[in-house]
Amino acid sequence: MxxxxxxxxxxxxxxxxxxxxxxxxxxxxxxxxxxxxxxQTSQTSQPEKEESTAPSGDRTHLSILAxxxxxxxxxxxxxxxxxDWIQEEFGEPNNIELEWVAMPRWEEVTTLNVWMAGxxxxxxxxxxxxxxxxxxxxxxGLADLTDLVAEYGKQLSSFIGxxxxxxxVFDGRQMVIPSPRPVSGIxxxxxxxxxxxxxxxxxxxxxxxxxxxxxxxxxxDPGNVGEQNVPCGMGMQEISFGYFNMLYSFVDPSLTQExxxxxxxxxxxxxxxxVRFLNQCYNEGLISPExxxxxxxxxxxxxxxxxxxxxxxxxxxxxxxxGSYFDTMAENVDGAYYVACDPFTNSEGKHPKLSxxxxxxxxxxxxxxxxxxxxxxxxxxxxxxxxLMRLSLGDEGVHYTVDEEGxxxxxxxxxGPDKLxxxxxxxxRFIVEDVWYGSQEATFKNWTSAxxxxxxxxxxxxxxxxxxxxxxxxxxxKKAVQSEAQYATSMQDKYKEMFTILxxxxxxxxxxxxxxxxxxxxxxxxxxxxxxxxxxxxxTMG
Amino acid sequence: MGGRKRRIRYYIKRDWILYxxxxxPLAYYLVFKYAPxxxxxxxxxxxxxxKGVMGSEWVGLKYFRSIxxxxxxxxxxxxxxxLNVLDLLFSFPAPIILAIMLSEMRGVLYKRISQTxxxxxxxxxxxxxxxxxxxxxxxxxxxxNIIIRRLGGESVPFLTEKWHWLFTYCGVGVWQSAGWxxxxxxxxIAGINQxxxxxxxxxxxxxxxxxxxxxxxxxxxxxxxxxxxxxxxLVSIGFERPYVMGNTMVREFSDVISTYxxxxxxxxxxxxxxxxxxxxxxxxxxxxxxLTNTIANKIDGGGIF
Numbered sequence: 015m016x017x018x019x020x021x022x023x024x025x026x027x028x029x030x031x032x033x034x035x036x037x038x039x040x041x042x043x044x045x046x047x048x049x050x051x052x053x054q055t056s057q058t059s060q061p062e063k064e065e066s067t068a069p070s071g072d073r074t075h076l077s078i079l080a081x082x083x084x085x086x087x088x089x090x091x092x093x094x095x096x097x098d099w100i101q102e103e104f105g106e107p108n109n110i111e112l113e114w115v116a117m118p119r120w121e122e123v124t125t126l127n128v129w130m131a132g133x134x135x136x137x138x139x140x141x142x143x144x145x146x147x148x149x150x151x152x153x154x155g156l157a158d159l160t161d162l163v164a165e166y167g168k169q170l171s172s173f174i175g176x177x178x179x180x181x182x183v184f185d186g187r188q189m190v191i192p193s194p195r196p197v198s199g200i201x202x203x204x205x206x207x208x209x210x211x212x213x214x215x216x217x218x219x220x221x222x223x224x225x226x227x228x229x230x231x232x233x234x235d236p237g238n239v240g241e242q243n244v245p246c247g248m249g250m251q252e253i254s255f256g257y258f259n260m261l262y263s264f265v266d267p268s269l270t271q272e273x274x275x276x277x278x279x280x281x282x283x284x285x286x287x288x289v290r291f292l293n294q295c296y297n298e299g300l301i302s303p304e305x306x307x308x309x310x311x312x313x314x315x316x317x318x319x320x321x322x323x324x325x326x327x328x329x330x331x332x333x334x335x336x337g338s339y340f341d342t343m344a345e346n347v348d349g350a351y352y353v354a355c356d357p358f359t360n361s362e363g364k365h366p367k368l369s370x371x372x373x374x375x376x377x378x379x380x381x382x383x384x385x386x387x388x389x390x391x392x393x394x395x396x397x398x399x400x401x402l403m404r405l406s407l408g409d410e411g412v413h414y415t416v417d418e419e420g421x422x423x424x425x426x427x428x429x430g431p432d433k434l435x436x437x438x439x440x441x442x443r444f445i446v447e448d449v450w451y452g453s454q455e456a457t458f459k460n461w462t463s464a465x466x467x468x469x470x471x472x473x474x475x476x477x478x479x480x481x482x483x484x485x486x487x488x489x490x491x492k493k494a495v496q497s498e499a500q501y502a503t504s505m506q507d508k509y510k511e512m513f514t515i516l517x518x519x520x521x522x523x524x525x526x527x528x529x530x531x532x533x534x535x536x537x538x539x540x541x542x543x544x545x546x547x548x549x550x551x552x553x554t555m556g
Numbered sequence: 557m558g559g560r561k562r563r564i565r566y567y568i569k570r571d572w573i574l575y576x577x578x579x580x581p582l583a584y585y586l587v588f589k590y591a592p593x594x595x596x597x598x599x600x601x602x603x604x605x606x607k608g609v610m611g612s613e614w615v616g617l618k619y620f621r622s623i624x625x626x627x628x629x630x631x632x633x634x635x636x637x638x639l640n641v642l643d644l645l646f647s648f649p650a651p652i653i654l655a656i657m658l659s660e661m662r663g664v665l666y667k668r669i670s671q672t673x674x675x676x677x678x679x680x681x682x683x684x685x686x687x688x689x690x691x692x693x694x695x696x697x698x699x700x701n702i703i704i705r706r707l708g709g710e711s712v713p714f715l716t717e718k719w720h721w722l723f724t725y726c727g728v729g730v731w732q733s734a735g736w737x738x739x740x741x742x743x744x745i746a747g748i749n750q751x752x753x754x755x756x757x758x759x760x761x762x763x764x765x766x767x768x769x770x771x772x773x774x775x776x777x778x779x780x781x782x783x784x785x786x787x788x789x790l791v792s793i794g795f796e797r798p799y800v801m802g803n804t805m806v807r808e809f810s811d812v813i814s815t816y817x818x819x820x821x822x823x824x825x826x827x828x829x830x831x832x833x834x835x836x837x838x839x840x841x842x843x844x845x846x847l848t849n850t851i852a853n854k855i856d857g858g859g860i861f
Contacts (some may be wrong), residue, residue, distance in 0.1 A: 503823040
């Protein structure tokens with residue numbers, strides 16, 4: 015009997031301990047395990063045969079990250095014309111074996127962390143997240159590229175430019191290579207032209223006109239869509255994307271970059287009025303009623319394509335591109351079309367709009383990489399204009415034609431063996447944010463001409479004027495802000511929570527909720543982050 | 557003492573085949589459950605992902621101190637407890653009731669078919685369930701609210717108001733797990749001696765009296781055991797369900813330890829902090845487990861250990 019009890023005890027302890035281990039795993043490590051497994055499979059699928067050939071001769075091995083965007087028309091990674099071409103043009107002359115490593119785009123940070131921790135990251139990796147970069151630098155995990163860039167990176171400084179390259183310098187060393195982003199415009203608003211025509215209204219140019227137009231859209235229902243009518247479409251996608259322009263038109267225009275970086279947006283002078291205006295619009299039935307649940311904007315896009323939405327703000331130009339959602343809408347609804355619109359006016363009469371930072375991705379070489387030299391050589395090769403242009407567009411006369419005005423006409427139906435991968439070979443031209451048309455001017459010109467719609471030109475013009483960055487959520491510091499790194503994601507989530515609550519609450523409780531939510535935020539993270547930001551700002555920028 | 561030792565040797569000699577069979581599962585636990593536990597040390601270290609677990613510096617209780625200084629931690633801890641307690645209240649009795657109802661059913665074919673249908677939700681991923689619940693419960697476009705509005709009522713904010721959301725969260729949980737969890741109770745009910753029921757019927761007991769006086773006492777050990785197991789996991793919560801069911805409107809309630817650990821640990825790369833939270837959660841879980849077991853033992857000796 016005694017033995018039995020003993021065994022029972024031992025088993026119970028075993029079980030409890032395993033429960034402990036399980037719950038531990040469930041919380042912290044199960045996700046990285048699964049994602050690393052995913053990463054590994056895509057990594058080991060092709061490389062193994064390549065590694066077996068590596069020992070013959072002095073062939074070096076260079077692995078490169080390729081984001082999997084999950085788009086239709088992506089070529090099989092590592093097994094297509096373009097990979098072969100790069101191997102032939104760059105790999106063979108330098109005796110380098112190239113390998114492409116896939117990672118789902120939305121696992122940008124999580125999978126990269128797991129790879130870095132396991133020392134299995136490719137030799138060239140990249141991220142948009144500056145906190146990740148600073149974290150890696152402070153932990154000593156990145157290769158110092160200063161000397162390599164000086165020796166092998168002639169194209170780097172001439173193509174990217176000294177000014178942009180400076181964003182990759184930390185403590186005087188070139189630790190990362192920022193990808194250049196020549197077009198700073200990022201968002202554009204559109205309004206239903208056929209609705210305006212029907213009501214005999216002009217395109218609104220001020221906030222008041224916009225508001226009256228929205229009220230008219232609501233009351234007159236020019237699209238005859240009844241209950242589905244959404245005067246102003248909105249979703250909860252990325253932070254500040256769809257509503258930045260509106261909110262910032264209320265903010266005091268005299269605030270400097272420093273003020274905007276060191277104060278929490280909800281505390282900017284005037285910001286409260288902007289949120290109150292949104293709250294009013296929501297309560298009057300002008301905004302998508304379910305925007306808070308629409309975390310990927312899919313509901314908003316489906317409303318747009320069904321012709322229910324009067325006005326919305328989203329990625330610049332995408333709607334005007336051939337085959338995009340405006341075309342789908344035109345098929346669904348007779349005579350429906352959108353025109354560019356830029357209504358939100360600040361106290362100076364300007365139309366502030368969200369803009370990008372001058373840098374895009376941060377391209378890094380992990381410290382444990384044995385091919386740092388080859389990595390820089392490759393990036394340098396990639397930035398040779400002819401190479402970059404061929405990678406992003408293909409060959410003239412085959413993939414595209416150029417007319418006398420210098421406008422590129424892409425042959426969308428081309429289906430040869432050297433067909434481009436989705437989004438203009440995105441995974442192979444990762445070093446530039448936008449398709450490269452051979453020169454800066456050509457890129458600007460073709461940016462809109464692909465849309466073949468004068469509204470696209472108008473929207474592009476609008477996006478490039480009065481644009482300003484969002485320095486609270488996308489700050490740039492030369493030195494890591496510890497509390498920032500710790501709270502960045504939490505602060506974004508908290509912002510979204512505050513934002514939705516304040517827009518959806520009833521107007522009477524708006525003031526009290528605004529103040530209590532801001533107080534709560536400041537005690538949770540705000541005070542600590544603001545204080546440290548101010549300190550780092552004084553140290554590095556002052 | 558000597559006699560005891562000899563007896564153990566005797567048992568091993570007699571049942572060595574059984575012991576040999578135990579080696580594989582034991583090895584499994586050692587390799588996959590115990591060996592990774594060295595990673596828990598990360599909670600006491602300044603984890604540097606490039607230096608690895610072994611190479612990082614020890615910092616003692618630094619991360620635990622910073623957890624307990626954070627207001628956010630209390631919120632996620634409170635939410636975890638609240639969601640689990642509510643879940644216990646609703647989804648613990650549900651499978652028992654379901655099992656009793658199923659076992660009282662007469663038609664065998666009907667019973668089998670309904671059992672299978674009731675199990676099915678358990679095999680649907682939470683992501684899919686999240687999508688379904690959005691289609692059903694959304695305030696404007698959700699099917700249920702459309703019906704309510706057509707009948708002249710007002711939209712119910714099942715997903716966008718925090719108190720309603722709690723109800724939705726629990727209800728969906730019951731729908732998903734009740735069928736599966738009832739299997740154990742159905743098996744326990746099947747094990748009750750049929751003669752007891754016959755005798756009770758002869759004595760004039762009605763259906764409810766039989767359920768109350770025979771079925772429920774018959775499955776009491778099973779109920780107590782399941783309850784103890786559930787108590788142990790009262791502070792741990794799965795990641796998918798709150799993450800998928802939650803939205804920014806109800807984050808005040810839907811932000812729990814697992815989503816917090818994901819956000820802080822993986823998205824913001826604070827592995828040490830996240831591990832410390834996870835370890836704390838496990839310790840509380842174990843305390844609760846032992847506590848419940850002690851209480852169960854005190855009441856009628858029905859504890860597991």
